[in-house]
Amino acid sequence: MSDITSLVRTGDIETVLNQRQWRWHPEFIKVLLDDPSLEAEVAAGIKAEIMQILERRGYVYTTENDGFWVGFGAAVESRMADDTILALTGMDAGLNRSPDIGKGTLMIALFSPHKKQAQWRVQLQGYTYEDQNQADRKTRLATLITQMLSPIPNISN
Structure with a gap:
């Protein structure tokens, strides 16, 4: 199975x-799935991947108000349509609908502290492949988030 995605960045x-x-x-931080009982688990998985990538690149997590803020939203097409995503974010990754495969969207945004508007955003759309096992989904999510955050430089040197 090929992994078809569409990605757009701005800011x-x-x-x-x-x-x-x-x-x-x-x-x-928001996740909307067909099965709401899985939303917290998926949000935790996305958080863990983002945290790991930022840590590897030299950024330090804090609970204080210092530094930049990271937020994200993820939704399957049945819970949030493309026109709603466009209206809320001003972005459209533009992956075509498929009658046989579900579609999902993940957006990650970086904010300067206390600013309402994100200074940088990346949005990715991909097909959801309901038949994938949990381990394959986790690996795929890690790969996609790494791709999304590739412009963030390594400062650990």
Whole structure:
């Protein structure tokens, strides 16, 4: 099975990454799935992947108000349609619908502290492949998040 995705980025990443510390955005972490009982688990998985990538690149997590903020949203198409995503985010990754395969969207945003508008955003759409086992889904998610965050430089040197 080929992994078809569509990705779009916008904003100025340099305005956010002038600090080594980061924290989770207090309001912008949301996951919408067909099975709501899995949303917390998926959110935790996304958080773990983002945290691991940022840590490997030299950024330090803090619970203080220092540093930039990271937020994300993920939704399957049945819970949030493309036109709603476009209206909320101003972004459209543009992956075509498939009558046989579900589609999902993941957006990661970086904020300067206390600013309502994200300074940098990346949005990826991909097909959901319901028949994938849990281990394959986790590996795929890690690969996609790594791809999404590839513009974030390594500062650990």
